[in-house]
Every structure is written in structure tokens, then in C-alpha cells.
Amino acid sequence: MLPVRGRDDRATRAVRLLGTRTAWTPVGDGEFYCPGCGGDRNYQRLTGRRRFTFLGVPVLPRGATGPVVECAACRHHFGTDVLDHPTTRRFSAMLRDAVHTVALAVLAAGGASSRTALESAATAVRAAGFEDCTEDQLAALVEALAADTGRVLGGPCGASLAIELHEALDPLAPHLAPVGRDSLLLQAARIALADGPYTPAERDALATIGAALTICADDVNRLLAAARTPS
Incomplete structure (x- = not known):
């Protein structure tokens, strides 16, 4: 590293004479959640080549750098792992689809014939973003799911339904805070409880939901017990 001061300020002048410069080249673009701006923004994915400079003129290559992600709004650079975080729009869609799938799984485990369970499920699904969802639509979807998989309604959570839950x-799950994962499981539990105590099939479905949300078995049992307590 070059010193910033020296006898008669010679080192300072050397710093001004010598430096490095990075030339960035765009290699892709898209939309991402910018942690600097705190919202969805456009980005460019950049790769760079560094060079030593003399009097501001590039003279010697110093190697490649990057890739980095540059926000089109704040111009800050981030590591490419920032693209692993979903955009706000994508996160909302993921959460909406998750609530819908969870509701169907619980209904398929035993609540499809119960009007109170269907009403509870439809309320949750509408709140998640499917504003036009009705009880009849959910009942029809559960019946179609059973016909497609050959699964008996009210039976244990089958492999195909478990796969859908995990998908x-x-x-x-990695983008939900622990309280968010707990809330989603509690919501599923309250749908199951809408028509009475948990059935074995409902407990099986709720355990599968908890596992997919990376909630340990002890915490799943704790949350299922808490759901039975009126708030």
C-alpha cells in the first residue's frame, strides 16, 4: 500500500500520480429488491476489469473484478447474492400462493365438507390476495385435487399433496421471519379447528406444513396447542 505522506510530500504526489480504475461492462439487467433503497428497483449486472493508472491514464491490467449488481436508482453496488431476495411483488405472490396451497391442504385433510372450515379458508385466502375466492371455488378445487391424485378426502397427507406444499x-420459508412462519401455520391450524378438534389427517397435514416452513416438531406442537386457545 502506498503511504499518503512522506518527506517533502513526495509520497502524496505519488498517490496522485498512481491509482486504479475499474471499467464496468453490463452483462444483464432486471428488477430486484434494493437493500439500499428499501424497495423494488431496476438493476444492471456488471463485470469489471481493473487497471493501474498513471496520471489518470490506464496503463497496466490488474485483473477482473465483480460481478456486481448496480441499482439503477441509488447506483450502489451489491454482491450478486442480493438477487436471491425476491422483489416485493414476487414475495407477495409467493405468500398468496402459499396461503392458498396451505388452505387446500387443510381442507383436503377433512374440512371440505364443512361450511365453517370453507368459510375460514376462503377468508384467509382472500386476505392473502385472491380477493374473488369463494367457498364453492375452494370446495371444487379440493374435489378436483382428490380426483386427480386418487386420494380419499380426509385421509393422511399424500405424497402429491406434500410435494405441492413443499413447492x-x-x-x-427462508424469506419469512420466524413470526411469519408461525403465523402461517397458526392460520392453517385455525382453518382445521373451524369445524371442531383436529382430526389425525389434519394433524398430519399441519405437521407437513410445519416441516416445509422449517418449524421444528416441538414448535409445531406448541403452535397447534396455542391455536386452540381463543385469542
Whole structure:
């Protein structure tokens, strides 16, 4: 590292004479959640080549750098792992789809014939973003799911339904705070409780939901017990 001062300020002049410069080249773009701005923004993905400069003129290559992600709004650079975080729009869609899938799983486990369970599920799904969802639509979807998989309604959570739950919840779980994961499981539990105590099939479905949300078995049991307590 060059010193910033020296005898007769010679080192200071050397710093001014010598330096480095990075030339950035765009290699992609898109939309991302910018942690600097705190919202969805456009970005460019950049790779760079560094060079030593003499009197501001590039003279010797110093190697490649990057890639980095540059926000189009604040111009800050971030590591490419920032793209792993979903945009606000994408996160909302993931959460909406997760609530819908969870509601169907609980209904398929035993509540599809109960009007109170259907009403509870429809309320949750509408609040998540499917504003036009009705009880009849959910009942029809559960019946179609059973016909498609050959699963008996009210039976244990089958492999196909477990796969659907994991497909909906696995990408979402890392981006939910613990309280958010707990809230989603509690919501599912209250749908199951809308028509009475948990059935074995409902407990099986709720355990699968908890596992997909990376909630440990002890915490799943604690939350299922808490859901039975009136708030």
C-alpha cells in the first residue's frame, strides 16, 4: 500500500500520480429488491476489469473484478447474492400462493365438507390476495385435487399433496421471519379447528406444513396447542 505522506510530500504526489480504475461492462439487467433503497428497483449486472493508472491514464491490467449488481436508482453496488431476495411483488405472490396451497391442504385433510372450515379458508385466502375466492371455488378445487391424485378426502397427507406444499413453501420459508412462519401455520391450524378438534389427517397435514416452513416438531406442537386457545 502506498503511504499518503512522506518527506517533502513526495509520497502524496505519488498517490496522485498512481491509482486504479475499474471499467464496468453490463452483462444483464432486471428488477430486484434494493437493500439500499428499501424497495423494488431496476438493476444492471456488471463485470469489471481493473487497471493501474498513471496520471489518470490506464496503463497496466490488474485483473477482473465483480460481478456486481448496480441499482439503477441509488447506483450502489451489491454482491450478486442480493438477487436471491425476491422483489416485493414476487414475495407477495409467493405468500398468496402459499396461503392458498396451505388452505387446500387443510381442507383436503377433512374440512371440505364443512361450511365453517370453507368459510375460514376462503377468508384467509382472500386476505392473502385472491380477493374473488369463494367457498364453492375452494370446495371444487379440493374435489378436483382428490380426483386427480386418487386420494380419499380426509385421509393422511399424500405424497402429491406434500410435494405441492413443499413447492409452495420451500422457496418462501427462508424469506419469512420466524413470526411469519408461525403465523402461517397458526392460520392453517385455525382453518382445521373451524369445524371442531383436529382430526389425525389434519394433524398430519399441519405437521407437513410445519416441516416445509422449517418449524421444528416441538414448535409445531406448541403452535397447534396455542391455536386452540381463543385469542
